[in-house]
Amino acid sequence: MENSVGKVKTEYLKLDKTITLESGKTLNKVQIAYETYGKLNENKDNAILICHALTGDAHAAGYHSEDDRKQGWWDTMIGPNKAFDTNKYFVICSNVLGGCMGTTGPNSINPDTNLPFGHNFPVVTVEDMVKVEKELIDYLGVKKVITVGGSMGGMQAIEWSISYPEYVKSVIIIAAAARLSAQGIAFNAVGRNAILTDPDFNNGDYYGGKHPENGLSIARMIGHITYLSEQAMHNKFGRNFKEDKPNFDFGVDFQVESYLDYQGRVFVDRFDANSYLYVTKAVDYYDPIEKYGSLENAFDKTNANFLVISFTTDWLFSTEQAKEIVNALIQKNKKVSFIELDSPCGHDAFLIEWEKQTTIIKSFLSEVN
Amino acid sequence: MLGRTLNYRQITKLVKEGSKILDLGCGDGYLFKKLVDEKKVTGVGIEIDENAVIKTMERGLSVIQADLDKGLSQFGNKTFDYTILNRTLQSTDKPDYVLEEMLRVGKKAIVSFPNFGYWKVRFYLLFKGKMPKSRALPYEWYNTPNIHLNTVEDFFDYCKKNEINIIDCIYLAKKKARKKVIKPFANFFSEEAIFVISK
Numbered sequence: 142m143e144n145s146v147g148k149v150k151t152e153y154l155k156l157d158k159t160i161t162l163e164s165g166k167t168l169n170k171v172q173i174a175y176e177t178y179g180k181l182n183e184n185k186d187n188a189i190l191i192c193h194a195l196t197g198d199a200h201a202a203g204y205h206s207e208d209d210r211k212q213g214w215w216d217t218m219i220g221p222n223k224a225f226d227t228n229k230y231f232v233i234c235s236n237v238l239g240g241c242m243g244t245t246g247p248n249s250i251n252p253d254t255n256l257p258f259g260h261n262f263p264v265v266t267v268e269d270m271v272k273v274e275k276e277l278i279d280y281l282g283v284k285k286v287i288t289v290g291g292s293m294g295g296m297q298a299i300e301w302s303i304s305y306p307e308y309v310k311s312v313i314i315i316a317a318a319a320r321l322s323a324q325g326i327a328f329n330a331v332g333r334n335a336i337l338t339d340p341d342f343n344n345g346d347y348y349g350g351k352h353p354e355n356g357l358s359i360a361r362m363i364g365h366i367t368y369l370s371e372q373a374m375h376n377k378f379g380r381n382f383k384e385d386k387p388n389f390d391f392g393v394d395f396q397v398e399s400y401l402d403y404q405g406r407v408f409v410d411r412f413d414a415n416s417y418l419y420v421t422k423a424v425d426y427y428d429p430i431e432k433y434g435s436l437e438n439a440f441d442k443t444n445a446n447f448l449v450i451s452f453t454t455d456w457l458f459s460t461e462q463a464k465e466i467v468n469a470l471i472q473k474n475k476k477v478s479f480i481e482l483d484s485p486c487g488h489d490a491f492l493i494e495w496e497k498q499t500t501i502i503k504s505f506l507s508e509v510n
Numbered sequence: 511m512l513g514r515t516l517n518y519r520q521i522t523k524l525v526k527e528g529s530k531i532l533d534l535g536c537g538d539g540y541l542f543k544k545l546v547d548e549k550k551v552t553g554v555g556i557e558i559d560e561n562a563v564i565k566t567m568e569r570g571l572s573v574i575q576a577d578l579d580k581g582l583s584q585f586g587n588k589t590f591d592y593t594i595l596n597r598t599l600q601s602t603d604k605p606d607y608v609l610e611e612m613l614r615v616g617k618k619a620i621v622s623f624p625n626f627g628y629w630k631v632r633f634y635l636l637f638k639g640k641m642p643k644s645r646a647l648p649y650e651w652y653n654t655p656n657i658h659l660n661t662v663e664d665f666f667d668y669c670k671k672n673e674i675n676i677i678d679c680i681y682l683a684k685k686k687a688r689k690k691v692i693k694p695f696a697n698f699f700s701e702e703a704i705f706v707i708s709k
Contacts, residue, residue, distance in 0.1 A: 446572075464584075467574060467584070468584040471554075471574075471584045471585060472584065472586065474589075476572055477554075477572065477574070478554075478567060478572045478573050478574065479573075479574045479575055479576075480560065480563050480564070480567070480573075480575045481560070481575050482560065483560055497564070500564055500567075500568070501564060501567055504564075504567040504568045504569075504570065505567060507570060
């Protein structure tokens, strides 16, 4: 395949040390699922850490087997001569703490009990996710890193510059904010409630039996509503019926219903309901403004160059929120570029509009490195 | 308009080496890049047009997409050695507000504009009785972005009224830049003017 990183494999790192979380609780033997593309240079300073969004995974580029040629979630952006050029950079992507794609999360086996954590898994924060990513970076021998992320990944990219300013050369923040809006928290809360009230939820200890699939699929449907703009929904589905005419019942009637129904159904096959609770909660909690008094204070120690990208129709992480980051960096005399890209795709634009992003990111990276 | 070359050369001359600049309405970043290359400046550009922002980024420059008419509240007082507004004043919604903001965030401001007092412009209106068009003002009245045109004389008046210091003024006409010209002559013979001001 042209410009592909080719066949790749998810690797697993098991940490020996105990990780102390922001809440004060601890986790032993944390496992991190990750993939890398390209080569680390001699100075060990050409690394790019790609931080995934809410339900992403470590498989960001390439494919896993010749039979399954399904590409990684950001394959349009990562590869030889692509935005994140694997001929030049050592690109890393890992699954977040609390996730369910190989990194320790609520569906992992608790080493103390030999049973899945379930509701005994401690609440994790974006800061904790970054702390675990730092362990991976150290293990790989990386000395300097460029952190990149869209949506929740953007929050991690920001947090890297706050927690580990001496490691971070540049930060690329896409369709993200320094904190989620009340409206965003509200949508997450409804999603969590759908899971929590599912009769199969069983207080999070459902691993031996039926999973709360209804709750999780409803949560995913709500999520998908927030990822699209009104315009995108109109363009994609309009008011069209699935079968050209109404059925006069309460089944899946409209095309937009059919889309949400499909997204909900496929999601339960790949994602764990508990992880959805933990990861959305981490996003809701993230607030460096509250933590440091102001965003300016939070950015006090960073010397990184920043690139901030927002999209016109993204209302989940709006341009106004992106500007909040940009303005704080300007106030602190940090180097920052900002662009609002015109796109009808809503929040999803960061995964779709790869062509414009490629031009911008390539220019930015060639300047700063 | 007069070629870019003369205007850019004059502005480049005005900027001290190693300065920190804010280039307002930086367009494709050509002038900003010239200043970086020739005067080792640092700083940031501001531009509203998405494609122009991308072009500026492609030159490897820091640029922020924003609307000048909404002010520069993100920047602290006297953050920059120079704020530059090149050939853009006449197309802003609120030139007075933009100038105020430039003088607030910059120690010095460099402003250039097409001179509506230029003799050819005057004669055009006088003899043709139509809205003047020229190299500097190529648009029709109904599609021009130049909604706040002014003359050299107007700019002097504005500075006087608002207690703005004029540090330097350069008049451009016929591929030449002149400095020491008395006001009425400058207003009559120059096609474009560049002012360095402070407050």
